[in-house]
Amino acid sequence: MIRRRIKLAALCFGALAPCISLTAAWGESTRGQYLVEALAACDNCHTPRGANGYDLAARFSGGSQTFLAKTYAVRGGNISTDKETGIGGWTDDALRAAIVEGLGPDGRLAPAMPSDSYRAFTKRDLNAVIGYLRSNATPVRSAAAPGQRHDAGWAPHPLPGAEGAFDEAALDDKIKLGLYVASVARCMACHSGETDDAPDHANKLGAGGKVFRTPAGVAIASNISSHLSKGVGAWADDELKRAITPGVSRDGAPVKPPMSTLSKAHFLKMSPRDLDALVAWLRTVPPQE
Template sequence: MKPSLKVSVICGLLLSSGAVYAQAPLPANMAQLIAQGKYLATAGDCDGCHTIASGQVYGGGRAFDTPFGTLYSTNISSDKQYGIGNYTYQQFVDAVRNGVAPIGNLYPAMPYASYHRISDHDMQALYAYFMHTKPATQPNRENGIGFPFNIRMGLKLWNLVGFDKATFKPTADKSPLWNRGKYLVQGLGHCGECHTPRNFMMATEQDHALEGAVVNYLNAPNITAKNLTQEKWTFHDLAQFLKTGQSPKGTAFDDMYVVEKHSLTQLNDHDITAITSYLLDQAQPQSSSKSQSKLTPLAVSPLDTKLPGYRIYMDKCSGCHGLSGQGLPNVAPALKNNATIEDSNIFNTVAVLTNGISQQGYNQQQSYYTMPGYKNSLNDQQMADLITYLHHSFSTQITTTTAKQVAAIKKQLSNN
């Protein structure tokens, strides 16, 4: 009997009665498979997309704004009425890897183009786990997609044009650790779904993989090895950022915060090291074995009090981020050497200053206050002056931002 068929049969027998499945002891190999599947589901950030704060775990309902309307994630629990509890193993594979569910073709907001790279063994573990999740009795929400994009048959054309069905291929001259990172980034982690630009068909441009893209009113930055090296990300700092959501280069926010909280911070150190090795295209240095729990002290440079943005910073920002941009633990991150401020692309800086950031909390020892938006209290020139001050005082970007640049980004934000 093939392994995939064997898993399907075992899961089918175990699930023939909900009560029996919940109470009967699992065979050792099945319990191990389910535990592995739970970890893989975490690596794939399934919880982050398919659970909302007011809902049941895996009950769906998270909204995704697209150029064609609003999509809502679906119930992927083991519930037989609203979830996927009736899926056979092959139906599960078709949905996750190929974007074809019993209800029809899935919209590519479900990252099946990346999940197509998931191995057979990992698919079996994922299936075992999801058939074992607690049923969520949460109905699915109707998508807000207008005609003709609400006709799922049209997605077959998208699959022909935009879905290359790439499988995972290890790179022969790279280490097992690096290739593990490649597998996680390209497959389960589906990093390219946000960090790779898309063409007019909304398919990712693989010739520009991980070079950055605007998603949900923010710029998912360029995370190629070349750019990360240019921005002076060290192995230790990047691993620390992935593992904790914070580093001397700044903190995760918005959608990346969701990824950090529900996925990356839950991964083991080996996989964090593997992802770091792949993204930086570096072997793990000996020094990276030191504790990742402590932040490197920041060097504070003299502030340029003559710049027009100085007074704005002192009025709007210093209370939380500190007089010298050093940040305050569990209040606000440091701005000195912050990757967002260091980036020559000011899109995210304008977006954050305009719209603010919601409160973020990982645990009792690590959280950040809400940052207010200043779209109604700072005009374009004032915001430009503030960004110029941030660049001159806290980064190597000794540039002057203009009101015209700020206005152009604000217009783009309002049109998204």
């Protein structure tokens, strides 16, 4: 155990998560932390919030936000290592099923769980996420809020080209890496136009228009297609990067929630290589009116 800790410390010494590539050979715990915190942003749904942001004393014990739709009303569940109310008693296979298939021990999870986006995880990355949750999520006893309904039918809406697990070698290609990052970070779950309350990637990829109602007010997801006037086609790379992290729009105004939370609390930790790849992939999104 001591040797293992020394080895892990040597791998991590002098290297912060934002500076590590998604495809670098690094310690599994550090890799899992990067995926959970910088890209998948698990805290956004699974950690309660206080006046100053995430309540890290109760990290992963369940989110504060209720996700409402016609057929379900849920909050992010307890994914701490508590054995009774969290995932401490789950097998690795059960965790994999929940993350990439949307299946919990008691049946289908509500569509608020973005399993279709996480289908892209490479085998190594999925194992790293599970390993990080197992080793770093302090057990917090917190039962699910009453009155939740999970009775929604689940229809996956993965990004085109990210319908299944990526091969590690594919991530050496910059555009494919950008697609991978976009899928895991769920960019188009917010920024694609919708049909029947679901992202329509086939016809409205990056078109924006999704409405978010938050305590800070109403926000509408922007068009991030390559359209020169209605999208971001005329934006410089640095302007796009600034909007993603730290959340400053082209005109200098801060972006609105929920993007502002994601930008500052999560995407700010994104590695330069992954951010470069994401911007390169966004350039390939066809223009949408």
